[in-house]
Amino acid sequence: MIEFQQVGKSFHGQAVVDDFSLAIAPGEFVVLIGRSGSGKSTTLKMVNRLVEHDRGRILFAGQEIRAFQPEDLRRRMGYAIQSTGLFPHWTVERNIACVPELLKWPAARIRDRVTELLELLQLPPDVYRRRYPHELSGGQQQRVGVARALAADPDVLLMDEPFGALDPITREALQLEMRRIHRLSGKTIVLVTHDIEEALRLGSRVVLLDHGRIVQAGTPRQLLAEPASDLVRDFIGRADLGLRLLALDTVASRMRPGPIEPNNAPALRDTDSLREALSTLIARGTSQLPVADATGTLCGLLHLSDLVQPSA
CATH class of the missing domain: 3.40.50.300 (P-loop containing nucleotide triphosphate hydrolases)
Structure with missing residues (x-):
């Protein structure tokens, strides 16, 4: 072009x-x-x-x-x-x-x-x-x-x-x-x-x-x-290389899929970036959060440890 x-x-x-x-x-x-x-x-x-x-x-x-x-x-x-x-x-x-x-x-x-x-x-x-x-x-x-x-x-x-x-x-x-x-x-x-x-x-x-x-x-x-x-x-x-790499992938790419029992914890969206997810996990002082799809249905879990795994 x-x-x-x-x-x-x-x-x-x-x-x-x-x-x-x-x-x-x-x-x-x-x-x-x-x-x-x-x-x-x-x-x-x-x-x-x-x-x-x-x-x-x-x-x-x-x-x-x-x-x-x-x-x-x-x-x-x-x-x-x-x-x-x-x-x-x-x-x-x-x-x-x-x-x-x-x-x-x-x-x-x-x-x-x-x-x-x-x-x-x-x-x-x-x-x-x-x-x-x-x-x-x-x-x-x-x-x-x-x-x-x-x-x-x-x-x-x-x-x-x-x-x-x-x-x-x-x-x-x-x-x-x-x-x-x-x-x-x-x-x-x-x-x-x-x-x-x-x-x-x-x-x-x-x-x-x-x-x-x-x-x-x-x-x-x-x-x-x-x-x-x-x-x-x-x-x-x-100092920001790791965080910027996390911003390139979504929660869906790292979450652990499977049925999740509903609880009171607000869910991450599967379209959120991993950088956004890290910020949310730290702000809430937790090592894991449920993940919801576009319909609001819980579809998996994201663990803090999942964020340090190499992307596929």
């Missing part, structure tokens, strides 16, 4: 991205992460030609991106940023509809698409369609920004620190929303963040950059279990 071949970019003679090579397959959720100045945002902006690369090649759908007119390329790539960039004097509906209108979609199709996206982002259309950005919370504005980026059904969704300005609770809710949208839509998503928790939670593949070069690329589990260097270990957080 997207391929970087030895790409480079310099500003004022200083290399910001250097010898960058990466292939992103259709349907992947790739997260670019690194410290400030690592080149991650510049790399993202080169994909839709907001920044032009100096060296190497960037392919989109098998063609060099310079074979496309910039406006044609951008219409095939949704773009969501931290500030949302919503037009303040336009309603939510018109903000979402702006790209389909530029593409001259029929009015009925545009209205249906706005309704579909508001429902997908859990913003009831009858409530939010006619509101203005100043009438929305920060999290709601960010949802509308994502809806606008998805409006023309793009091949790729590019996201540059989209949740960086939000409070932790709203941020986590929107991260879960993006995982759900990715699962339902199968879109190729490339997201930039400086937050390792966000990267590990969202990415099917995480690419860590330093001084414009790839330090390590792999699944969240690969980065946590097999860090390629001390720089990777330090960025992830040496």
